[in-house]
Amino acid sequence: MKVLVLGGDGFCGWPTALHLSDRGDEVVVVDNLSRRAIDQELGAESLTPIATVSDRLTAWHEVTGKEIRFRNVDLAQDYAGLLALLESERPDAVVHFAEQRSAPYSMKDSGHKRYTVDNNVNATHNLLAAIVESGLDIHVVHLGTMGVYGYGTAGMEIPEGYLDILIPHPDGDPVAQEILYPTHPGSVYHMTKTLDQLLFAYYVKNDRLRVTDLHQGIVWGTNTPETKRDDRLVNRFDYDGDYGTVLNRFLMQAAVGYPLTIHGTGGQTRAFIHIVDTTKCVAMALDNPPVPGDRVKIINQQAETLRVRDLAHKVAELTGAEVAYVPDPRKEDQENDLLVSHATFLSYGWQPITLDTGLMMEVTEIARRYGDRCDLSKIPARSLWTKEQRAGVPAGYEDVPEGAPATVRV
Numbered sequence: 001m002k003v004l005v006l007g008g009d010g011f012c013g014w015p016t017a018l019h020l021s022d023r024g025d026e027v028v029v030v031d032n033l034s035r036r037a038i039d040q041e042l043g044a045e046s047l048t049p050i051a052t053v054s055d056r057l058t059a060w061h062e063v064t065g066k067e068i069r070f071r072n073v074d075l076a077q078d079y080a081g082l083l084a085l086l087e088s089e090r091p092d093a094v095v096h097f098a099e100q101r102s103a104p105y106s107m108k109d110s111g112h113k114r115y116t117v118d119n120n121v122n123a124t125h126n127l128l129a130a131i132v133e134s135g136l137d138i139h140v141v142h143l144g145t146m147g148v149y150g151y152g153t154a155g156m157e158i159p160e161g162y163l164d165i166l167i168p169h170p171d172g173d174p175v176a177q178e179i180l181y182p183t184h185p186g187s188v189y190h191m192t193k194t195l196d197q198l199l200f201a202y203y204v205k206n207d208r209l210r211v212t213d214l215h216q217g218i219v220w221g222t223n224t225p226e227t228k229r230d231d232r233l234v235n236r237f238d239y240d241g242d243y244g245t246v247l248n249r250f251l252m253q254a255a256v257g258y259p260l261t262i263h264g265t266g267g268q269t270r271a272f273i274h275i276v277d278t279t280k281c282v283a284m285a286l287d288n289p290p291v292p293g294d295r296v297k298i299i300n301q302q303a304e305t306l307r308v309r310d311l312a313h314k315v316a317e318l319t320g321a322e323v324a325y326v327p328d329p330r331k332e333d334q335e336n337d338l339l340v341s342h343a344t345f346l347s348y349g350w351q352p353i354t355l356d357t358g359l360m361m362e363v364t365e366i367a368r369r370y371g372d373r374c375d376l377s378k379i380p381a382r383s384l385w386t387k388e389q390r391a392g393v394p395a396g397y398e399d400v401p402e403g404a405p406a407t408v409r410v
């Protein structure tokens, strides 16, 4: 099948583009390289030395004989360019990764909040409007987030997108309805993903578009079988306080001898998935599209749920790293349980990679290999989410339980 990978230069998009190309799909990467520009803005860099897009694509061609083409289009700003691209390429599907994806970055200040909303909501809406205008039947596979649900479960397993409810009726029996699972975003970034959900629901209803929305957990790991084939194919590894995600940060911190930074009590429970499984799940979603007239197909894309402090202590055990409880720069619940259904991918035969010591050490080895590229000053998370925190009142830190197994408090 012919697939446009929007955001195909990013952490999830690049290995997915390679995976799809490797299995025989015709792939075009579309990206405006904004993520590379944000690195410059933040004075941060991927821990791994990522090659330019053109060197990446040349390397893939040299190693496999396969061609991936690249188009630089800003999906949020260049509607005409996007429409022309769809009309000329006539893809069977698009995979939409192309959004600003860091919650801390989205919470820095009003400028970053506005950029995140403008970029993410416009990119998604432009894509849907352009597909309708093109008249083409293109399956949209979008990367959403577990965070649209929030991380509380009222004791139940979070279903895949929809909730059956009974509405009390004054004159008789309750009325049964199916609704989108209530949204509970925890940052401006996560809020954009809840807005995306509404855009999808509307366009599916009005225009019978075919949309799959993958509610993905936190991705960990770095390389995939495809990115390992040549150093120039290496994947991005974010470790800085804005873009580094928790498990990869802990593995990198262990490798460079920096105490593992648990925010607040570390009782935050989150969903996780390995990068190799991201690429496989997207491929499975492409192979199992909805038919026109179906509701948005929502699939939870996560392998397991884990508590942040348990992760830290596991990494510490494995590597001998120190653990530090630090004030939580975010506004978030300090303790939560999280139960999540992932029935759809399991029904397709998916065997998820779960927290695996070997794989964790593999990531630590990569971090060690490139440790001299690490700028330690970029590690602390400095984006404070509320005016109280900016005024010096920490959130969460005061709640660290007395008996918490902290070896360091900073």
Ligand code: NAD
Pocket: 006, 007, 008, 009, 010, 011, 012, 013, 030, 031, 032, 033, 034, 035, 036, 073, 074, 075, 076, 077, 096, 097, 098, 099, 100, 101, 119, 123, 143, 144, 145, 146, 216, 217, 218, 219, 220, 236, 245
């Ligand atoms: P990333 O920032 O590494 O990649 C996103 C890519 O999209 C970048 O290359 C960027 O340049 C491009 N992009 C952004 N806005 C664009 C625009 N307007 N036009 C064209 N290109 C644009 O992020 P990632 O980690 O690869 O995440 C990809 C998607 O997956 C995001 O939508 C994110 O919300 C979602 N997701 C990521 C994770 C994770 O842990 N990384 C977890 C769940 C969901």
Ligand code: USQ
Pocket: 101, 102, 103, 104, 144, 145, 146, 147, 148, 216, 217, 218, 219, 243, 244, 245, 246, 247, 249, 261, 262, 263, 264, 266, 268, 270, 271, 308, 328, 330, 332, 381
């Ligand atoms: N955390 C720490 N220490 C750190 C970094 C993070 O304790 O050094 C904590 C955070 O406070 C938070 C949790 O770890 O409670 C997760 O933080 P994260 O940065 O790993 O993940 P998050 O901000 O939720 O965002 C990431 C991706 C985002 C994606 C989301 C999936 O950046 O694109 O949507 O994971 S999910 O969390 O399931 O919504």
